[in-house]
Amino acid sequence: MRLQSPKKTARVEKTPTRQRKSSRVRKSRIVDSASGKGKLVSNENAETSLVRHKDINSSTREHYTEQTERYKFYQPRSFSCHYPTNTTYLGKGSRAVDVARGAMGSLLDKLGKLVKEDYNLERSMKRDIESFSEDLAKIHKDLPKLEKLDGLKIWVDEVRELSYNIEDMVDSFLLHVELDSSSSGFREFPREGLKFLENDMITHRPIGDVIRDIKNHVQAVADRQKKYNFSVNDVIADPTAKAPIDPRMAKYINKKQLVGIEAPTDELIRLFGEDGGVSKQELKIVSIVGLGGLGKTTLARAVYDKLKAQYHCRAFVSVGQNPDVKKVLMNILFALGKKFNDLDVLQLIEELQKLLEDRRYFIVIDDIWDSEAWDPIQSAFPENSLGSRVITTTRIHPVALATCSAKSKFVYRMKSLSPEDSRRLFLRRIFGSEEASPDTPREEEISVDILKKCGGMPLAIISIASLLAGEPASTWDYVRKTMGAMTDGDDVEKMKQILDLSYIHLPDHLKTCLLYVCMYPEDREIDKFDLLRQWVAEGFVITNGRLDAVDLAEKYFKELINMCMLEPGKIDDYNNEVLSCRVHDIILDLMRSKSSKENFIHVIDGSKDETGQIRRVAFHYNDKEDTGISGSINKGSLSHVRSVLLRRTSLVxxxxxxxxxxxxxxxxxxxxxxxxDLTGINRLFLLRYLKVAPLRPFGYSLKLPNKIGGLQQLETMDLDYASLEKYPSDIASLPWLSHLSSRANAEGGIALPDRIDRLTSLCTLEGVCIYRSSVENIKGLGKLTNLRKLAICSAKFRQTMEEEEEIMRVDALHSSICMLASNLRILTFGISSEVSMLDVGCWSSSSPFPQVSHIRELNLLCCEFEKCPEWIGQLHHLYKFLISVKEVADGFSIVARLPSLAYFKLVTFVKEEKEESVVIPGRGAFQALKHLIFHCEKVSLTFEEGAMPKLEKLDMQLRWDMTCEFLPVGIDHLQAGTLKEIWLRVHWHPSCPVEGSQDFDDDVCSAKCNDNCEHKEPVRRLLEGAFKPHHHTADISISFVDYCYVGDEFDEEDGDNELTSTDSSTSDEEDGDNESD
Structure with a gap:
């Protein structure tokens, strides 16, 4: 029997008889190699490495776990790799991998592919595949419900593991068949790849044997289901199901024990008094949102108790996860002294409206999970202009927005307790007084660790403190180590069930994505885009089209943020985009516990060997010895791992x-x-996501293989801070590569790969250097029609390039950007020094980039412009803009017309003494601007009345000889109360040469600055006197920098050089220029 890849076209061309015969012989040899019937003859030697191995099943697992020791590392040899037009994407399908069903969904798609497409399988094999696919489809449908039945966990786990094992078989088969094709595409595969497949325990076996084994496994699983006589109906009728816990049961014992409640109570009451577009007499609804266990109900109760005496009618009722609107309305009426049993919802609403119509009322609606349930409840509250108030609480941010007045202005987001309040609550619960303290230094040390783990969650602190009361230090230490897994004690059980409610409420795809964060260490801020791309690579996110998979993953991310299961980390202040997230320690413990039970993710810390098949693994440990991890690898536990987070260099x-x-x-x-050294990466043929990054932002040496054409499934290659001058020569042969980045490249940028125009799936390209790249490859950028983000940096050796060569590259880049303009959203030019400024004089014309109006972020700090180009005024979607110019001129009037601009940075780099005066227009200009960075010390500013009404941050670099005549005019015209941060940077002592120049001496310049310290105080007083009277609520920071601003470091997270400060008016001054992309 011969195998072949699916037919791609119906067109058939005649082939000479001799050629057809030769093709059949060649194909027969490759197919026989895949099926174990023949030998594979290498171009360089005739060695055969076919080894018979046992099949994958539980009874023989112990026999094949030792096979990983047989694999040898093959250095890549030279091979010819053509560029595919029809390479199969093994992760593409209509169903995702998830924690409930394992790989069952994606497996069914691939089995369907085997049947529908022409792989030249015998009819009996197709019938077998169709037969067991039907059984798997039924299991796939019922599995999430069946796992809830007591006593079925072993069976459910077996089914999930079976799905992973079968998918590994099918992937290996499909990958092997990819080798059996005509001369086009990735079919001309490196011989090392064939050796890998020969040694693999699956692909060398005849496909018929593999299909029969799969059929037997599936049949055994189906028979076991019939034998145990269980069904989906059993889940519904299960009488042993536990009643759900009321998440509001966990309250403080009495009001005297409330800790840290005063400030939130006052803030919530203040919200009641603010107008926010709602008059004080109108009905006002304030929503409290936060994770379960943070104290939403407690806070609402505290405010209710404090204010209820001021209202004629008052009620405090709960909705719950499964809302019964009729019951809620009846409870409100009952609290108001009315009782109705025989009315429907509409009648109850009418009764409540009549009761409240002429009365001032205060009602708390606690624990809302669904905005649809809120609508009929809200309709019962009349707008009677008597100053009535309503509080709602929810765990879900969109629900909070839907239930409050005036959108987000009346949403209060719960905060964790401060370390001081956490300790007070902890001590009060254990010892009965916050003045007490642990008996021994050891208990004191342990209590600090425990409180850190509780993370300011009142419910967690109370629960753990209850366990520790009256216990010896040994018990405290035990709780510290195992608190995430302990279930003894009612309080701990309630805490877990309350936290678990939020998890149970999630759909399967969100549960899967949430559990994946277990890969990351505790207290880690997780980059959003890293997480999204990992979800996509694992197959958790499936769409009909591939290029929008990350967009769908971002939707999942936002839902988890809104459910308060993930905490927002860094936020872009200018478009409110969450850029990173954190996971609360308690939630992380809960997720890791669930993940371990489901064999979803294992965290290995080096202390012990792991047994059994592990699907995803995170290596978290700092010990020098690798015995535990090495043991797990040697025993084969990691032979089928799908995701790896590795934090130790010795294990690479x-x-x-x-x-x-x-x-x-x-x-x-x-x-x-x-x-x-990643030269062995070309053996990982199923790899979709690769990221290498240092724990701290330091450059390092990276070695890649010369060729990586075998990684045909690769989607992401992210090499942060690597010292790398070029990519592997055949990287352009990777058909699914969508994200290619080498940010903060230690070599000043990496050359564009040859034939880059073939990377048509590319959406992100970062860290490339046009001076290292050929003109042809720069022109090839224009054919990457899916490109959304392009970040270019310039190399240090640019000054050695001939002017003609530079002009050719700049012209080619201009041409490519014009071709990309309609799709490009982010364009960045980053530099490391002034000598690398990009001469783009030709870009100053009125319209150099047609159709560029959709761009959202534009960084031109490394481009040499005489003044701001007029075509900038056409970028109506631009919200972030950075530019350096020689002359400010009318730049402000051009940029002022941009309706979406929220972030604007303007830098001048002229060394000669040239004075300018600039007027910032008033009403109608800069309507969206929130952050202005103005590093033009020789330019005097005048703010007209109404200028920049939404400005929140102002960052200015001022001249060293600051006097009253050079102060900005119209500072009082900036909106008082809106402006929150003011950074004033005085470039001190002009005689200091620019850093990086031949005459620069850090010690000499610093000494000159320090010698003039007595002259700084008058400047500081002058600036404070100018700004503080008009903006007394703003945080004003005055610093004296001892060198000139010379450029912009290329870095996505932090776009600007830090300004070294020799003196500051605040002891905890930050960079202040920490912008977020």
């Missing part, structure tokens, strides 16, 4: 043994002297 050589890995994230402790 072992990654090549993870044959089935999809996500490889190397987050390493590195220095400039370290070398990360």
């Amino acid at each position: 050589p072992r990654f090549q043994e993870f044959q089935y890995v999809r996500v490889l994230h190397l987050e390493l402790e590195l220095s400039s002297m370290d070398l990360v």
